[in-house]
Amino acid sequence: MTYTLAEEDYLKAIYKIAERHGTPVSTSAIAELMQTRPASVTDMLKKLADKELIDYKRYHGVSLTRTGARQATLLIRKHRLWECFLVDKLGFSWDEVHEIAEQLEHIQSDTLIDRLDDYLENPKFDPHGDPIPDASGAYRMRYQILLSDLGLHKPAVLVGVREHASSFLQYLDQNRLALGATLEVVEVLPYDGSVRLRLGDGEPILISGQVARQLYVRQTTESA
Amino acid sequence: MTYTLAEEDYLKAIYKIAERHGTPVSTSAIAELMQTRPASVTDMLKKLADKELIDYKRYHGVSLTRTGARQATLLIRKHRLWECFLVDKLGFSWDEVHEIAEQLEHIQSDTLIDRLDDYLENPKFDPHGDPIPDASGAYRMRYQILLSDLGLHKPAVLVGVREHASSFLQYLDQNRLALGATLEVVEVLPYDGSVRLRLGDGEPILISGQVARQLYVRQTTESA
DNA sequence: TGAAGAATTTAGACGGGGCTAAAGTACAAA
DNA sequence: TTTGTACTTTAGCCCCGTCTAAATTCTTCA
Ligand SMILES: [Mn+2]
Ligand SMILES: [Mn+2]
Ligand SMILES: [Mn+2]
Ligand SMILES: [Mn+2]
16 A cells, blocks of 8 residues: 555556556656666566566556556646645745655655545646646546647637646746746747747747747637 | 665655654564565665665664765655645644655655745744654754743743643643643642643643653743 | 567666664773 | 673675666557
8 A cells, every 4th residue: 555665657658658648658768757767677577567566468568557647647736736835935946846846746645645646626737737646646637738839829828838847837938938927929939949928028039949839828718 | 867766765764763762663663664574674774785875784773874864864854844734835734744744745846845845934843743844954942841841930931742642632722722822830749740730821721741851842931 | 360569577786775784883891 | 801791793695666678569651
């Protein structure tokens, strides 16, 4: 019923890779995300399979079992709630909280997390716009498309980030790109795919196609 | 500069034993407090000595170096601040927080603890009445004597507990013995040393000598 | 279809932290 | 001063999670 820190982190990694690239999840993908060697991953996969947290067939990658997936979403719930705490209550900025939440998510307590949830008034999204699973592990996907797929002159709002690196988040801060910001694509430069944006009603800014592919937006209804 | 969870817990244990029983601290005392075997303690003592966190001479016990003591007080600071958070913000009771704080105290972040301190408005005592070291590791001992050493009819206030076990704290709750309660010894039964107390201005209650030796009180001035 | 070549697993090792059993040391009582 | 007993350390082992190097399997493409 209770798993080690390493086991939890592996389950989370598998969950995240499966969410983005589908199943089965390869050994090397896990190794890359977790900054370890493939051989180490293989060792852990055997252990997780023994505990029936994953389905594993040698040389063919893994997928989470029902139990494994539930454990992973509970860990993600804890991670995101702690990030909310750090930002909303302690005044950290969104680029500073990931490392700390990476540790806090492993605190073992049946009641702590649910009390924290209530204390934060049951937030539905974390500081990066990612949805927070409820105590049963359920969450709604947020409606989103990549900014790079948004048509010209379609009003939209920034709802999430695909990349979580500090340097990227700081770049967004410097360009006034905060969650909830309203924006509209003014022009896509044909040469390199750079995107010119109007943010709110300010001056247009230019961002690279690279950046545009890391931002999730939701189109706002053009009427009303 | 950064220590493992086990190393931190050992340093804290040595600190606490030294505080209560003086120095040098014996291998077996550490083993008993940490619920491990003396052989395991000896192993760790060698490692801590190599890192110059303790002074260790085979067969003669240990004491903390300046560095070791500083590390221990910082851990205690973290433990007690998290206990305040759990009680004051999340609504836990004082008998539920120790185990959780035992985990939270190991979260590594330069700024987290100082922000938490500010968020809690720099408390000077934790929910058990124990003093909280400041960021430099300094703290004032609270003025205290054991209830078992308090004379008859001397007004006093409950300021701390020597025993932290849940069952003990719950016993106190059931007898309305909360920190800050005013009390006065009405009678000491000669047969077994039980103590009859008047709590505030209620009915006197009877507690065992055993319990009286686990409670710290501060005499309130009889004048004024 | 049959190698390369890439991905994955196995073999063997290591450091951290724990244990038991056996050996060594200190100290108090005779 | 000796000796018995309690305390402490050592020796040897285990599990966890990681690594490198070598072997294996899969896949792709000539
Ligand atoms: Mn983690
Ligand atoms: Mn996040
Ligand atoms: Mn601890
Ligand atoms: Mn406490």
